[in-house]
Amino acid sequence: MTFETILLDKQDGVGLITLNRPEALNALNSTLLDEVADALIALDEDSDIGAIVITGSEKAFAAGADIKEMAELSFADVLKTDKFALINRVFEQVRTPVIAAVAGYALGGGCELAMACDFIIAADNAKFGQPEIKLGVIPGIGGTQRLTRIVGKSKAMDMILTGRMMDAEEGERSGLVSRIVAVDDLLETVLGIARDIAALSHPAVAMAKETTDRALETTLHEGILYERRVFHSLFATEDRREGMLAFIEKRQPKFKHQ
Numbered sequence: 254m255t256f257e258t259i260l261l262d263k264q265d266g267v268g269l270i271t272l273n274r275p276e277a278l279n280a281l282n283s284t285l286l287d288e289v290a291d292a293l294i295a296l297d298e299d300s301d302i303g304a305i306v307i308t309g310s311e312k313a314f315a316a317g318a319d320i321k322e323m324a325e326l327s328f329a330d331v332l333k334t335d336k337f338a339l340i341n342r343v344f345e346q347v348r349t350p351v352i353a354a355v356a357g358y359a360l361g362g363g364c365e366l367a368m369a370c371d372f373i374i375a376a377d378n379a380k381f382g383q384p385e386i387k388l389g390v391i392p393g394i395g396g397t398q399r400l401t402r403i404v405g406k407s408k409a410m411d412m413i414l415t416g417r418m419m420d421a422e423e424g425e426r427s428g429l430v431s432r433i434v435a436v437d438d439l440l441e442t443v444l445g446i447a448r449d450i451a452a453l454s455h456p457a458v459a460m461a462k463e464t465t466d467r468a469l470e471t472t473l474h475e476g477i478l479y480e481r482r483v484f485h486s487l488f489a490t491e492d493r494r495e496g497m498l499a500f501i502e503k504r505q506p507k508f509k510h511q
């Protein structure tokens with residue numbers, strides 16, 4: 254696969270997508286969104302890959318949807334092309350964990366792309382925001398919905414109505430960010446975490462991701478029942494047997510992802 258706006262690398266069970274439009278602070282134009290979607294699907298279908306990392310540059314994860322590309326569009330244009338629907342659909346279908354490694358600006362669609370990932374690890378220079386209101390629009394790739402679920406209504410309203418930025422500390426405090434890492438160590442740290450996840454049983458990891466996502470979609474009663482049934486079903490895997498035997502025999506498990 255060849256790409257114009259991203260780099261794709263695969264190593265030790267981890268797929269790395271690097272957003273690569275430095276001249277525009279990785280602004281999400283149509284090509285970049287399509288390429289991220291294609292790369293995610295390809296990595297998810299690759300049985301050697303157990304975790305995916307999306308990152309940008311030290312200065313910007315992504316400074317939002319491409320304003321220059323959007324500036325002249327009409328209501329009918331955006332309604333017809335519905336460009337931002339695809340990336341949300343792809344995130345819904347990907348079973349492999351996706352980690353956002355965010356340094357610098359994650360604004361607008363950039364913040365939304367990071368939030369569509371399963372969790373966010375931020376560099377100490379990261380800045381998150383939904384500044385769309387300053388352009389006369391609102392978030393359009395899930396920002397009003399995901400940010401509110403993640404940080405709660407008060408902070409989400411504050412961010413979305415004022416367009417202000419949140420630094421990494423505030424992001425961690427409010428649950429947007431799972432950990433903060435020094436900017437120079439960001440990629441190696443996140444790749445290490447991704448390698449650790451990729452070494453686990455892929456079916457168990459996929460089920461853990463799917464079940465955790467259900468928490469945001471269903472009632473507590475149904476969610477707990479769903480979790481228990483998935484837990485039961487994992488007793489059908491060879492990896493479950495190997496994981497428990499390895500513990501008892503005081504050795505590292507050798508998962509076959511079966």
Ligand code: HXC
Nearest residue numbers: 276277278280316317318319320321360361362392393394
């Ligand atoms: C297109 C962008 C861009 C963007 C930056 N650039 N953000 N181009 N779309 N979102 C370009 C600039 O035009 C400039 O190119 C180059 O990247 C460097 O940016 P500067 O502004 O010179 O850098 P700096 O002064 O360091 O400021 C960084 C910044 C600022 C604070 C991040 O660039 C900024 O505010 N960007 C826009 C952020 C934003 O509003 N994002 C939300 C977009 S709307 P040139 O060639 O001109 O020098 C959105 C909607 C999503 O995301 C949902 C769908 C509706």
